[in-house]
Amino acid sequence: MLRAAFQVAFVVLVGALLWYLLGNLRTNLRVSGLPTGFDYLDRPAGVDIRDSPFRPSQPIRDAIVVGLVNTVRGSVVGIALATVLGILVGVARLSTNWLVRKGAAVYVETLRNVPVLVTIIFMYTAVVLRLPPISRASEWLGLIVFSNRGLVVPWGVAGTGARAFTGVVGGAFALAVIVGLWRSRRFDETGEPHHRVLWGGAVLVIVTAAGYVAFSRPVTLTLPTREGRIVQGGIQLGPEYAALLIGLVLYTASHIAEIVRGSILAVPKGQTEAANALALSGFQRLRFVVLPQALRIMLPPLANQYLNLTKNSSLAVAVGYFELTRITGQIIANANPAPQSIAILMLLYLALSLLISLVANIVNRSLALETR
Amino acid sequence: MTAGPTDTATLEPLPPPEPEPPAPRRLPPARWVRENLFNTWYNSLLTVVLGAALGWAALRALRFVFFGARWEIIQTNLTLLMVGRYPRDQLFRPWLAILIVSAAAGLGAGLAARTAPRPARWDAFKRAAPGLALLAVLAAFARTPLPALLVAASVAACLAARTAGTRLPDKAARWLPLVYLGTVVGAYLALTAGGPGWDSWGGLLLTLYLALGGIVLSFPIGVLLALGRRSSFPAVRLVCVGYIELIRGVPLITLLLMGQFMLGFFFPQGFPRPGLVVRALIAIVLFTAAYVAEIVRGGLQGVPKGQSEAAQAIGLSPVKTTVLIVLPQALRNVIPALVGQFISLFKDTSLVAIIGLLDLLFVAQAITQQPGFLGQGLQAEVLVFASFVYWSFCYSMSRASQRLERRLGVGER
Numbered sequence: 001m002l003r004a005a006f007q008v009a010f011v012v013l014v015g016a017l018l019w020y021l022l023g024n025l026r027t028n029l030r031v032s033g034l035p036t037g038f039d040y041l042d043r044p045a046g047v048d049i050r051d052s053p054f055r056p057s058q059p060i061r062d063a064i065v066v067g068l069v070n071t072v073r074g075s076v077v078g079i080a081l082a083t084v085l086g087i088l089v090g091v092a093r094l095s096t097n098w099l100v101r102k103g104a105a106v107y108v109e110t111l112r113n114v115p116v117l118v119t120i121i122f123m124y125t126a127v128v129l130r131l132p133p134i135s136r137a138s139e140w141l142g143l144i145v146f147s148n149r150g151l152v153v154p155w156g157v158a159g160t161g162a163r164a165f166t167g168v169v170g171g172a173f174a175l176a177v178i179v180g181l182w183r184s185r186r187f188d189e190t191g192e193p194h195h196r197v198l199w200g201g202a203v204l205v206i207v208t209a210a211g212y213v214a215f216s217r218p219v220t221l222t223l224p225t226r227e228g229r230i231v232q233g234g235i236q237l238g239p240e241y242a243a244l245l246i247g248l249v250l251y252t253a254s255h256i257a258e259i260v261r262g263s264i265l266a267v268p269k270g271q272t273e274a275a276n277a278l279a280l281s282g283f284q285r286l287r288f289v290v291l292p293q294a295l296r297i298m299l300p301p302l303a304n305q306y307l308n309l310t311k312n313s314s315l316a317v318a319v320g321y322f323e324l325t326r327i328t329g330q331i332i333a334n335a336n337p338a339p340q341s342i343a344i345l346m347l348l349y350l351a352l353s354l355l356i357s358l359v360a361n362i363v364n365r366s367l368a369l370e371t372r
Numbered sequence: 373m374t375a376g377p378t379d380t381a382t383l384e385p386l387p388p389p390e391p392e393p394p395a396p397r398r399l400p401p402a403r404w405v406r407e408n409l410f411n412t413w414y415n416s417l418l419t420v421v422l423g424a425a426l427g428w429a430a431l432r433a434l435r436f437v438f439f440g441a442r443w444e445i446i447q448t449n450l451t452l453l454m455v456g457r458y459p460r461d462q463l464f465r466p467w468l469a470i471l472i473v474s475a476a477a478g479l480g481a482g483l484a485a486r487t488a489p490r491p492a493r494w495d496a497f498k499r500a501a502p503g504l505a506l507l508a509v510l511a512a513f514a515r516t517p518l519p520a521l522l523v524a525a526s527v528a529a530c531l532a533a534r535t536a537g538t539r540l541p542d543k544a545a546r547w548l549p550l551v552y553l554g555t556v557v558g559a560y561l562a563l564t565a566g567g568p569g570w571d572s573w574g575g576l577l578l579t580l581y582l583a584l585g586g587i588v589l590s591f592p593i594g595v596l597l598a599l600g601r602r603s604s605f606p607a608v609r610l611v612c613v614g615y616i617e618l619i620r621g622v623p624l625i626t627l628l629l630m631g632q633f634m635l636g637f638f639f640p641q642g643f644p645r646p647g648l649v650v651r652a653l654i655a656i657v658l659f660t661a662a663y664v665a666e667i668v669r670g671g672l673q674g675v676p677k678g679q680s681e682a683a684q685a686i687g688l689s690p691v692k693t694t695v696l697i698v699l700p701q702a703l704r705n706v707i708p709a710l711v712g713q714f715i716s717l718f719k720d721t722s723l724v725a726i727i728g729l730l731d732l733l734f735v736a737q738a739i740t741q742q743p744g745f746l747g748q749g750l751q752a753e754v755l756v757f758a759s760f761v762y763w764s765f766c767y768s769m770s771r772a773s774q775r776l777e778r779r780l781g782v783g784e785r
Binding site: 003006007008010011014021024025027028029031095096097098099100103109110112113114115116117118119121122125126130311312314315317318325328329332338339342345346349350353354 | 419606611629639720737762
């Protein structure tokens with residue numbers, strides 16, 4: 001009885017506090033002549049977004065969507081690159097080669113202890129903007145063009161039938177997964193070697209190649225070529241995007257490297273010794289004994305780093321890349337109500353975070369050790 | 373599974389002490405190089421390629437630091453970088469605070485040195501190296517001898533207090549928490565009592581203030597949230613979980629934007645609006661409390677259930693059980709994680725530059741716009757300097773936290 005009364009009192013207290021704050025909010029908004037609802041989302045945004053077909057006359061809700069897409073664009077690419085670099089550096093820290101080990105340690109201890117915002121701004125003002133101007137742009141192997149306007153990388157151009165071809169590639173993926181599952185079942189039933197990666201990969205390549213020929217080159221790869229001040233072909237990554245990506249990747253990779261190193265070290269030494277006793281080769285020992293167990297230890301902190309990277313992409317506001325936070329800031333600057341805009345901003349980040357947590361939990365559960 | 377003698381485990385003889393680890397092998401240089409750099413063909417290749425790349429990068433970096441960089445922008449603005457717009461006739465206040473803090477740190481180190489094993493001379497040097505490097509760099513950039521003299525005085529005070537600490541009677545260690553509290557209050561009063569308001573603070577001073585204020589103020593809130601999350605009342609649990617997960621799901625910058633644009637809307641009409649520094653501090657505290665709560669929750673989960681059961685058995689009330697038995701053990705185990713949170717908060721304070729507070733990063737960027745330095749591309753110089761300041765603080769703290777972790781034996785019991 002007392003317990004119930006306490007809880008009711010607690011909830012009433014929290015509710016009353018929220019009600020009071022929201023009441024103040026409504027009064028203050030009305031006094032300032034700002035809208036109290038969300039109708040303002042239909043007003044023209046008046047925000048000019050670089051490198052985007054978005055027009056300032058489009059409504060605010062569209063601008064927010066563009067921001068969300070740009071945030072996801074930075075986060076997804078950043079997560080992929082940071083994972084690759086982080087694993088490389090983490091493994092390098094355990095190398096038998098003294099120079100590799102110490103080089104990786106210096107990288108980790110330097111980048112990890114400097115704020116990511118400083119790294120991003122450094123990459124922008126002191127690296128990307130200091131690249132040579134477009135008329136003297138440096139080109140690497142004809143694949144990448146560097147200049148202070150960002151970098152241009154090869155990109156596919158969609159031709160006729162590209163849409164159908166996308167469907168074919170999707171189907172090929174599905175087919176490859178099915179074949180892989182079938183091979184796993186065969187292995188479980190008969191014990192014959194499954195080679196599921198080989199089988200799945202072969203299916204994927206064959207179906208995709210067949211589709212590519214059938215639709216007569218639906219996608220062509222264009223390489224950037226520079227003539228004077230104009231770069232033709234490829235896709236342009238603006239200097240802000242490039243700086244954000246480099247900063248985020250360098251910072252997050254230093255954290256991922258520590259996670260990878262710690263997880264590999266956390267696999268009990270007996271496992272390695274048992275693998276040696278079974279006369280597994282060095283590769284087999286890593287692939288079948290050490291890495292699967294390290295992966296299980298690694299996954300929760302790794303998901304945490306992915307969350308951090310996504311949240312840190314909001315720091316692009318400091319270099320002017322038009323992601324969610326920057327666009328929200330501009331919307332507020334155009335005399336739109338701040339409380340609602342910031343609430344939308346927080347809810348969108350919360351949704352992104354929950355999405356990443358959800359995926360991580362699903363993967364985590366599928367990898368978890370089955371115990372009684 | 374066979375029934376093991378688990379319940380008589382305490383009666384068994386202690387296991388024999390672990391054998392001493394073998395002494396590290398000392399190889400002649402030629403063999404060391406062969407074993408560590410050229411032991412296989414791919415390691416030889418890696419050594420050559422990576423060695424060339426790293427050597428080139430190191431050469432470029434050294435050339436920049438000692439010949440290419442134009443450090444006069446730092447020399448001219450050193451005071452601005454350290455304290456921002458803090459009134460120049462009040463500068464004795466930060467110096468007084470530094471003296472107080474370094475004396476207290478020396479005293480603490482002296483008291484700790486009596487129980488801890490004495491580190492080898494080389495280890496002691498390695499520990500102090502980042503801080504000494506920072507002091508050396510700052511002294512090199514100072515244009516008058518006064519700062520160098522005051523730094524020397526602080527170091528002397530620190531060393532004197534350390535010597536005094538080693539000589540004090542054993543009972544004195546009991547008063548150490550009180551000394552630390554007095555230090556914090558004393559340093560704070562030295563900076564504020566009758567002095568300039570928070571809004572004139574800036575530079576490294578503001579960075580330190582936001583980080584320290586953030587962790588100190590968020591600590592009690594975080595402990596309450598952690599206890600609430602493990603409460604037996606579902607309603608309390610729900611509210612705490614909701615708060616923690618909401619805050620952990622959004623970036624700090626959105627909370628700072630909230631502090632900048634939105635916090636004022638929550639106050640009643642006519643209520644005096646706090647300054648931007650205070651609003652940023654509120655945002656930082658709200659943010660950090662959620663992370664502190666998760667750290668403390670981890671510590672609470674690590675306390676064996678038998679502890680609270682034993683407390684109940686001797687008739688302690690639930691509140692006394694929590695405050696006297698569970699929390700002390702939980703907090704002791706999470707000290708290294710709290711230091712880690714403090715480090716990440718220290719780095720995160722750089723975000724206040726985005727909402728226009730004059731912290732170290734903001735000042736560093738702003739001075740490149742001064743008439744004498746505008747358009748000369750000095751961003752690399754100021755950002756390298758700011759990075760070095762952040763790095764020396766964070767690196768020393770993370771090293772200290774690792775040592776602490778080993779000494780407390782977290783995760784080993």
